[in-house]
Every structure is written in structure tokens, then in C-alpha cells.
Amino acid sequence: MTFEELLQIPPYSLAREEKHAILTERLTELTEHHRACCPEYRRMLESVGYDSKEVSGYEDLPFLPVRLFKELTLKSVPQEDVVKTMTSSGTTGQAVSRIYLDRTTSANQQRTMVKIVSDFLGASRLPMIILDCPSVVKDRNMFSARGAGILGFSIFGAKKIYALNDDMCLDVDGLREFLERFQGQDILLFGFTFMVWQHFYKELARLKEQGVTFDLSRGILIHGGGWKKLASEAVSPQEFHDRLQSVCGIDRVHDYYGMVEQTGCIYMQCECGHLHASVFSDVIMRRPRDFGICAVGEQGIIQVLSTIPESYPGHSLLTEDEGVLLGEDDCPCGRKGKYFKIDGRLKNAEIRGCSDTYAAKFA
Amino acid sequence: MRQSLRDLSGITYLVGSADIAAMPCVPALPPFDRRVLEFLNAVAKALLADREAKAYPDVVTYAFWIRSASTKKLKERFCGEGGPFRLGRGVAFHIAPSNVPVNYAYSLTAGLLTGNANIVRVPSKDFPQVTIIDRALSGVLAMPDHGEMRKRVCLVRYGRDRAVNDALSAMADTRIIWGGDATIAEVRKSPLPPRGAEVAFADRFSLAVIDADSYLAREDRDRIAEQFYNDTYLTDQNACTSPRMVIWTGRRKEEAKAAFWGELSDLVQEKYTFQPIQGVNKLTSAYLAAVSQEGVRVEPHRDNLLVRVHVPALTDEIMDLKDNSGYFFEYDCDDILELAPLCNDDRCQTISYLGDKEIFRPLLEAGVRGIDRIVPVGSTMDFDLIWDGYELVSRLTRTVVLE
Numbered sequence: 001m002t003f004e005e006l007l008q009i010p011p012y013s014l015a016r017e018e019k020h021a022i023l024t025e026r027l028t029e030l031t032e033h034h035r036a037c038c039p040e041y042r043r044m045l046e047s048v049g050y051d052s053k054e055v056s057g058y059e060d061l062p063f064l065p066v067r068l069f070k071e072l073t074l075k076s077v078p079q080e081d082v083v084k085t086m087t088s089s090g091t092t093g094q095a096v097s098r099i100y101l102d103r104t105t106s107a108n109q110q111r112t113m114v115k116i117v118s119d120f121l122g123a124s125r126l127p128m129i130i131l132d133c134p135s136v137v138k139d140r141n142m143f144s145a146r147g148a149g150i151l152g153f154s155i156f157g158a159k160k161i162y163a164l165n166d167d168m169c170l171d172v173d174g175l176r177e178f179l180e181r182f183q184g185q186d187i188l189l190f191g192f193t194f195m196v197w198q199h200f201y202k203e204l205a206r207l208k209e210q211g212v213t214f215d216l217s218r219g220i221l222i223h224g225g226g227w228k229k230l231a232s233e234a235v236s237p238q239e240f241h242d243r244l245q246s247v248c249g250i251d252r253v254h255d256y257y258g259m260v261e262q263t264g265c266i267y268m269q270c271e272c273g274h275l276h277a278s279v280f281s282d283v284i285m286r287r288p289r290d291f292g293i294c295a296v297g298e299q300g301i302i303q304v305l306s307t308i309p310e311s312y313p314g315h316s317l318l319t320e321d322e323g324v325l326l327g328e329d330d331c332p333c334g335r336k337g338k339y340f341k342i343d344g345r346l347k348n349a350e351i352r353g354c355s356d357t358y359a360a361k362f363a
Numbered sequence: 364m365r366q367s368l369r370d371l372s373g374i375t376y377l378v379g380s381a382d383i384a385a386m387p388c389v390p391a392l393p394p395f396d397r398r399v400l401e402f403l404n405a406v407a408k409a410l411l412a413d414r415e416a417k418a419y420p421d422v423v424t425y426a427f428w429i430r431s432a433s434t435k436k437l438k439e440r441f442c443g444e445g446g447p448f449r450l451g452r453g454v455a456f457h458i459a460p461s462n463v464p465v466n467y468a469y470s471l472t473a474g475l476l477t478g479n480a481n482i483v484r485v486p487s488k489d490f491p492q493v494t495i496i497d498r499a500l501s502g503v504l505a506m507p508d509h510g511e512m513r514k515r516v517c518l519v520r521y522g523r524d525r526a527v528n529d530a531l532s533a534m535a536d537t538r539i540i541w542g543g544d545a546t547i548a549e550v551r552k553s554p555l556p557p558r559g560a561e562v563a564f565a566d567r568f569s570l571a572v573i574d575a576d577s578y579l580a581r582e583d584r585d586r587i588a589e590q591f592y593n594d595t596y597l598t599d600q601n602a603c604t605s606p607r608m609v610i611w612t613g614r615r616k617e618e619a620k621a622a623f624w625g626e627l628s629d630l631v632q633e634k635y636t637f638q639p640i641q642g643v644n645k646l647t648s649a650y651l652a653a654v655s656q657e658g659v660r661v662e663p664h665r666d667n668l669l670v671r672v673h674v675p676a677l678t679d680e681i682m683d684l685k686d687n688s689g690y691f692f693e694y695d696c697d698d699i700l701e702l703a704p705l706c707n708d709d710r711c712q713t714i715s716y717l718g719d720k721e722i723f724r725p726l727l728e729a730g731v732r733g734i735d736r737i738v739p740v741g742s743t744m745d746f747d748l749i750w751d752g753y754e755l756v757s758r759l760t761r762t763v764v765l766e
Contacts, residue, residue, distance in 0.1 A: 040654045047653030047661045047672075065647040072654060288639030290666040291646075301639065320643055346640040351687055353601030355543030355566050356461045 001025055003108055006307055011115050011278035012335035016328055019279055019337065020057060026307045027058040027315055034313035037076035041313040059284055059293060063303050063318040066261050069097040077102045077311045088145055088260045099261055102311040109264030109308055113152055116278050119335075120254060120268055121156055121220060127182040128157025129175070131191025131200045131223075133164040145260045146192055146225070152263070153190045153222065163191075163200060170203040172212070179214060186218050192225035193255070196244075197235060204247040217249035224256040224266070228345060237273070257342055261314050265306040267340075272332050274339035281306040283340055285325050286318070299324050299343060320346045370526035378500045379516035383482060387534050389514045391451035392478035394760055395438035399475050402503060402512045403429040409499035416495050421465045425496070428746065429472055437476065437748060441756040449760040451478025452560065453536035458550055459483060460542040463602065464490035469746045470539055471516070476748070477759035480515040482531055487520060528553040535559050537759055543603075562758050564603070564751050567712035568682050570705070571606035571740060572696075574718025575619035587717065588626035590741025594715055596635050597744070601687040603751075604713045604736075604743035608681075608692035610702065612718065616695055624671065631668045631689060641688045642667030648686035655684060662693070677705045699726050706731040712751060715740045 001022055014022070032052060034041045041064075050062055068074065075082065081102040088097040101109070130150055137147040154160060161178050165171050179187075191200065204214065221244070227237070241253045257275050258266035265281035277283050284293055285300030294300035302323045309315045322343040331339045371383065380386070392399065410416050410426035417423065427433060442449065455474040459467030467485045474481040485493055497518060504513050521527045532538055532553035540547050543566040555561060571591070581587060595605045611620065649672050653659040658675040673693045674681060681692065682705070696702065699722050705711065706726060711733025714723065717740045727734065735752035738745070748755045 043653045043657065043659070044650045047649065047659045049660070049663075064650065065643050067643075067647045068650055071647075071651060288642050288667065289637060291642065301643065318643060318646065320640065322639070346643065347638070349599075349638045349640050349644065349688065351599045351601050352462050353598060353687065354460050354463055354466070354541065354564065354603040355601075356546045 003307060003310075006280065007108075007111060007115065009279050011119050011280065012276065012337055014279045015336050019282075022279070023282060023305065023307065024055070024058045027061055027305055028052060028055055030307070030309065030315040031061055033310065034076045034315070038074060038313045040072055040074055041076070058282070058305055058316070061305075061316045063316045064313065065318045066097065066259070066320065069099060069261055069312075069314070070095040073098065073100075074314075075100040075312045082311070086145070086148055086260050086263060097261055099263070099314065100312050105309055105311040108310075110152065110155065112264040112278075112280050112308055113266060114155065116266060116268060116280070117153070117156055117222070120222075120270075121188065125156060125158040126186050126188040126220070127178070128154070128160045128188040128190065129178065129219075130154070130157075130160060130162045131164065131189055131196050132162060133166045133168060134162045135166045148260065148263060149192065149224065149258075150190065153188075156188055157190075164195075168199050170199065170207075172207070175214065179216075184218070186220060187216070189216070189219050189221040189250070191221075191223055193223045193227060193240070194225060194229040196221070196223050197230055197233075197240065201240075201244055201247060205243070208247050214248050217251065219248070219250040220252040220254070221250055222254045222256060222268075224258055226345075227342075231344065259304070259319065261317055262304055262306040262309070264308050265304075270331060270333040270335060270339070274326055274331050274333070275341060276331065276333075276335050277338045277340075279337065280308065283323070283325070283338060285323055285340070288346075291318075294325060296325050296327060301346065302340075302342070322346055370530045373521045373524045373527050375520045376517070377485060377520060378497050378518035379504055380514050381517070382514070383517060383531075383534075385514065386454050386480045386482065386517065389454075389480040391453055391480075394442050394449050394451065394477045394756055395434065396478060398509075398511055399478070400431050400434050400438075402509045403434055403472065403475065404431040405503045405506070405509060406499050407431075409502055410496065413495060413499065415491070416499075419464075419492050419495065422492050422495055425465050425468055428469075434476065441748060441754075448763045448765055449478075449756075450763060451480075452759055452761055453479060454534055455479040455481045455537045455539060455759060456531045456535035457481060457483040457539045458541060458546060459485055460546075461486045461488060463541075463598070464492035465496065466541060467493070467518075468496050470541065471518070473748060473755050474537075474539070474759060475512075475515065477756055479537065479759055480517075482517045482519060482535075485518050485520055487522070523549065525552065532559070537562065540564065560758065562753055562755070565710070567603035567710050567751070568685060568708075569604050569606050569713040569715070569743065570608050570610060570702075570711070572610045572612060572699075572702075572714055572716045572718070572723075573619070573623065573740070574716075574722075575611055575613035575616045577613065577718040578619045578623060579615055581717075584622060584626050585630075587623070587740060588630045591623075591627060592630050592634065593741060594743040596631060596689060599688045600690065602744065604715075605687075606691075606713075606715055606743070607685040607687075608694060610694045610696045612696050612699070612722070620693070624669065628665065628669050632666075635668055635689065637668050638688075645670040645686055645688070645690045648672075648684065648690055652681075652684050652692070655680060677701065679704070681705070682708065682710065699723065700729065702726060703729050703731060706733045708733050712736065713738060713743050715743045 082100045084101040086099040255269040256266045267275040269275050282305045284303040302319045302321045305316050323340050325340045328338045329336050407426045407430040457470040471483045503509050538561045540550050540563045547563045649661045652672050660673040662671040669689045671691045709732040713736040723737050
């Protein structure tokens with residue numbers, strides 16, 4: 001099945017058997033494609049004795065740890081076909097992932113995301129408030145995960161404003177004007193979880209104490225980027241939701257899980273609070289000890305599979321995140337496919353040894 | 364000197380004298396002085412009587428090493444009759460590695476045995492082993508019989524504080540730096556006095572060479588597995604002495620591998636505490652190795668506790684791709700001189716072997732820049748006063764000419 005055909009399938013419409021067959025075919029083809037086009041990937045497959053004849057389902061395909069994209073240049077197209085290089089938002093001094101996109105893969109990322117997000121927002125574009133500052137998307141040559149996320153989601157917005165100025169202050173007047181203009185309509189809000197909390201929620205809470213309030217009860221917030229930074233402030237997803245609602249009345253809040261290495265195939269949180277895999281991708285929770293497949297309810301390391309990547313060998317990746325598969329095809333929200341939750345990042349190992357580890361000291 | 368002492372405010376004193384300023388005035392002793400040997404023997408007794416210490420084999424091993432039976436043998440080896448007259452150099456300033464619990468005690472002991480007064484920076488982490496040994500040292504130092512040793516022992520803790528490094532280095536007759544390249548670079552920012560000397564333990568790697576036929580002739584394979592485990596997993600295979608690669612010689616290599624790794628894998632299952640990220644790390648390392656040359660083979664493994672990667676060639680970069688916690692490169696060797704380029708790397712430290720040690724002679728005679736120790740499997744961690752290619756007795760003493 002080509003990706004074109006796959007894209008015609010409604011994102012949460014396939015039950016297990018059917019999805020398994022379609023994904024196995026597409027992902028096995030991608031494995032062969034990258035083996036032929038990416039010499040580094042070929043050597044990896046050969047090192048583990050990969051044989052496509054032994055693959056009975058996509059769970060048998062090799063998976064690459066995401067860190068390899070920080071260490072190596074991995075692409076399956078000639079450099080002249082690369083139209084975008086995406087990088088992960090690593091902190092200063094850390095290596096960043098580099099993901100090389102050609103026209104096809106880049107376009108398919110966007111088309112896939114439209115299919116997935118439209119299932120939650122409906123087909124029409126909405127007035128959109130971006131909970132970030134405009135400067136984050138200015139350098140178009142180097143797409144950071146934050147910038148790419150904002151640009152990616154911007155296609156769902158009709159009229160857009162940035163809620164923050166470049167100094168990360170809330171643009172109170174701009175926000176008020178925008179809300180008055182689109183009163184009575186659904187409004188899309190998008191931002192990174194930590195930014196939303198730090199620069200939007202906290203400011204709204206402060207203003208509320210001064211008697212300044214905003215009504216966002218018609219808002220739909222989509223946010224992602226992880227909870228790591230918020231964990232230090234001990235903010236749980238439930239508290240995040242409740243406190244936002246208490247300051248501005250917003251109730252429709254959707255977290256999503258995604259990564260720069262598999263842009264496009266995001267995992268949206270449904271009304272029941274579960275993250276969902278669409279027909280374009282899947283997750284497999286793996287046991288750390290032997291990478292065996294976890295049962296429902298058992299915590300494991302998250303493997304992510306995406307049918308999109310053609311320009312780089314990133315269709316089957318092992319993340320450094322832990323999560324739990326909650327079920328498949330039977331979420332009360334009605335969407336088919338696997339649904340799961342994320343438990344956070346794997347802990348760094350504590351390793352003995354003669355050589356002092358400076359990095360750990362400054363991390 | 365006075366001025367630099369003002370910068371010692373960041374120090375926590377753990378054991379012994381807190382009067383660092385007085386250290387340079389403490390008379391040096393000849394190596395293996397009776398008072399030192401008696402003191403160490405008393406510490407050994409205290410440790411061996413400590414219930415808590417029994418749970419830590421590294422503490423028990425240390426205690427045995429400092430008993431007078433053991434130190435007397437060292438004395439015979441290093442300062443036997445008829446040798447030159449030696450004296451400790453004066454103040455020895457030791458910077459212990461942050462993640463090996465007992466190493467600081469060995470370093471201190473080397474300093475004491477050679478007649479020096481010692482300032483030791485102990486690991487910042489609260490290892491139970493450190494608490495146990497410090498308790499024994501304090502107890503013995505408080506005894507009237509060993510009061511003399513009090514001014515020769517000062518155990519401290521401080522952060523990565525340049526001012527303290529400056530002050531302590533300025534009074535050091537010998538500076539001993541453990542902790543590898545990064546720590547050495549950091550500590551060397553602090554100058555030594557003109558006659559100050561230094562012993563620096565840099566980042567190293569080690570290898571194991573196993574003769575397949577000798578191994579297959581052995582019946583105590585479970586014991587060999589135990590010994591190899593102690594060389595590797597006991598320190599997360601991350602000590603400078605831990606083999607990162609197993610090199611197979613002999614004829615029945617595949618048969619020996621199957622038996623050796625099978626035994627080890629069973630033991631690792633039973634004893635090793637696995638951390639989830641280690642599996643991801645090893646898979647990453649294995650793929651990086653696979654990309655580095657044609658023909659790399661990740662050997663099938665039952666779990667992520669033991670990962671083996673067969674390499675067809677010993678490339679220059681192979682040791683930059685090493686990993687730890689149960690990640691082994693494997694190489695099939697038919698001529699020991701194939702190892703010459705790898706051992707010519709001055710980071711190459713210990714070769715642990717199973718078989719005939721004489722096979723290494725051509726390798727040494729080839730004039731390689733690496734290889735400081737060739738020891739049987741199971742002995743890589745045995746501390747000695749010859750370490751990392753340095754003979755510590757001569758490094759930490761002055762040789763006095765009396766004609």
C-alpha cells in the first residue's frame with residue numbers, strides 16, 4: 001500500500017487485524033527502502049542479521065534508538081533533495097538530533113497531522129492563539145522542535161496571534177482584542193506544555209488576583225512537549241487542566257505526544273485522557289530487560305513506528321520514554337487503535353568507574 | 364602559604380587532623396615505618412570486626428591488604444635489605460575518584476606506607492563503604508598508641524572548588540590524581556610548587572585475552588565466570604581495569620565462547636542489578652559499532668544484561684566506541700601481534716588472560732606504548748604499589764645518597 005492510499009483511511013477507523021496487516025506491509029517496505037538507500041542503516045540491519053523473510057509482523061522489525069540521530073547523519077536521499085533539516089530542542093551543549101526531510105516526507109508529515117488533528121478540531125480552520133513568542137519561528141533554516149510544532153499547528157488556524165511578546169510577557173491588550181473579535185466562536189490555542197504553564201497560566205493567575213480575567217470557555221487547547229520541566233514544579237496533568245480551567249474557563253485540553261524524529265504522527269489525547277495511535281503509526285511498549293513486548297498495563301520503553309519517513313530511516317525507533325499500553329480498539333471515546341499513557345523519561349544510569357563523570361555534575 | 368589558606372573555607376573535615384597548615388611541618392618517615400604498619404594493622408582489625416563491613420567485599424579486601432602480614436610482604440618486595448635510604452616526600456595530596464568507593468583508602472594507604480602526610484579528597488557521594496572505613500580510621504586515630512598518625516591523615520570533602528585545589532596543590536610535595544582525563548585537566552589548572560611531583564591516573568581501557576583450548580580444558584568454569592564477573596560487572600565494567608573486549612585465541616573458539624558466555628550470563632542474571640536505560644545504551648553502542656566498519660555482528664543474546672559485538676577488525680576508533688555495564692567487543696585472534704596497534708594506544712592498561720602469559724612477550728617486545736599489567740582473569744582489581752605503570756614507592760619517596 002502506498003502512503004497516498006494509507007492517507008485516505010480515517011485516522012482512527014481500523015481495528016487491530018486490519019491495521020496490523022497494512023502497517024506491516026508499509027513498514028517492511030520502508031525497511032527495504034532504507035536498507036537500499038542508507039548505507040549506515042544497511043550495516044545496522046546486517047549486524048543483527050535482519051532477514052525480511054522472518055518478519056511476520058511489524059513488531060519483528062529492528063528499531064533504532066533515537067540517540068543515533070544525534071550521533072550519525074542518517075538519510076536515505078541525496079543531500080540535494082533535502083529541503084529541511086529538523087533538530088530536536090536540546091539544551092545548550094547537548095547534541096541534537098538531525099532529521100533530514102525531502103519534499104515528499106515533509107509534505108506527508110503535514111498531511112498526516114492534518115488528518116489526525118482534524119479528527120479533534122473538525123475540518124474548518126479556527127481563530128488561533130499561539131502561546132509562544134513570534135521569534136521562535138523566525139529562523140526557517142533550522143527548525144527547532146518548538147518552531148516546527150508551531151508552524152505545523154498553524155495550518156489549523158484562520159486568524160492567528162502570538163500571545164507572548166518576544167520578552168515572554170503576555171500581550172494582554174492583543175489577547176483581549178482578539179477574544180472580543182471572535183467572541184462566541186471556538187478558538188484554538190496551541191503551545192508547549194511548559195510555556196503554557198510558565199508564561200500563560202501563571203500570568204493569568206496573577207492577573208486574576210488583580211481582577212483581570214479572560215473568558216476562554218470556547219477554547220480548545222492543544223499542548224505538547226512533555227512534562228519533564230513541570231515535574232520539578234510537581235504539576236500533574238490533572239492539576240494542569242484544573243488550574244487552567246479555573247483561571248480562564250477552558251475545558252477542552254488535549255496533550256499530545258510526539259517527537260521531532262517522527263513529526264506528523266502525533267499521539268493526541270482524547271476526551272478520556274488517553275493518548276491515541278492513529279492508523280499512520282503505532283507504539284509498542286518493550287521490556288527493558290530483553291525488549292520483549294509488554295502486556296497491557298505493564299510499563300515499558302516506548303517504541304514508535306511511523307509510516308511517513310522516506311528520506312531518513314526513522315520509521316521504527318526506540319525512544320527513551322516509558323509508558324503503559326492501556327488498551328486497544330476499546331477506548332470509551334470510540335477511537336480504534338492502541339491507547340496509552342506516558343510515564344516520563346528513563347533515568348540516567350548510575351555507573352561506577354574510575355573516570356569521574358563531569359557531565360552528570362552539570363546536567 | 365598563609366594567603367592561600369584563607370581559601371579553605373569550602374572544606375569539610377571528615378577524619379584526622381584539621382590543621383592542614385601544620386602538615387608541611389610534619390616530619391617525613393621512611394617507607395614501611397613500624398608505626399605506620401601497626402596503625403594500618405589496627406585499622407584492619409577494626410574493619411574485620413565491623414559487622415557492617417562484612418557486606419562489602421571491597422572493604423574486606425582492603426582490610427586484608429593492610430594487615431601486617433600483607434604490608435610486611437610489601438616491605439620485603441619494595442624496601443628489602445641493602446636498598447638505598449628513602450624518606451617520604453612530605454605532603455601527599457590525593458584526589459580520589461568520585462565513583463569508586465574504596466579507592467581513596469588505597470591511595471591514602473600508599474601515601475602512609477611511603478612515609479608521607481596525607482590530605483585526601485574523598486568521593487562526594489555517600490557510599491556506605493566510605494562511612495565504614497572512615498569510622499575505622501577515626502577510631503584507631505583516637506587511640507593513644509596511634510596518636511602519632513593523627514597529623515599524617517586528613518580526609519576532606521569539598522566541591523569542585525578551584526580555590527581549594529590551588530591552596531592544597533601549593534603545599535603538595537606529591538599530588539595524586541585519580542578520576543581520569545577530565546579531573547586531571549581540571550586539577551592541573553592549580554600549580555604545584557617547583558619541586559612538586561605528580562602521579563596522574565588517566566582514562567584507560569583494558570582487554571581480556573582468553574585461550575579457547577585452555578578454557579575448555581578447565582573444569583572450574585563457574586569459578587572463572589565469577590572471576591570475570593568481578594573484573595567487569597562488579598564495577599559496571601567501567602573501571603579502567605575492566606575488559607571492554609574479549610580476544611579469543613586458540614582453535615576451538617566458538618565452542619569456548621558458547622560455554623564461557625553461557626556461564627557468565629547465568630551468573631549475571633542472578634547477581635547484576637540492571638537499569639533500564641542500560642539496554643537502550645547498549646543497543647545504541649552496538650549500532651554505532653556496526654556503522655563503524657563492515658562485517659560487525661551483534662551476537663544473539665537472551666537479554667540486555669549481556670551484549671556482545673563481534674568485530675572483524677581492530678580499527679583505530681574501536682575503543683572510542685566502547686560501552687559498559689555488560690557490553691563486550693569480541694575479536695578472533697590467530698596471531699598475538701594482531702593486537703599490537705590496539706596495545707600501542709597508551710590508554711591500554713590491563714590485559715587479563717586465561718592461558719599462557721608467555722604469549723604476550725612478543726607483544727611487549729614490539730615496544731607497544733600501552734599495557735601496564737598482564738594479570739590472570741579475576742585479578743584485574745587487585746591493588747598493588749605498582750599501578751598503571753607507576754612504581755608508587757619510588758614516586759612517593761626521595762632517595763637519599765649517603766656515601
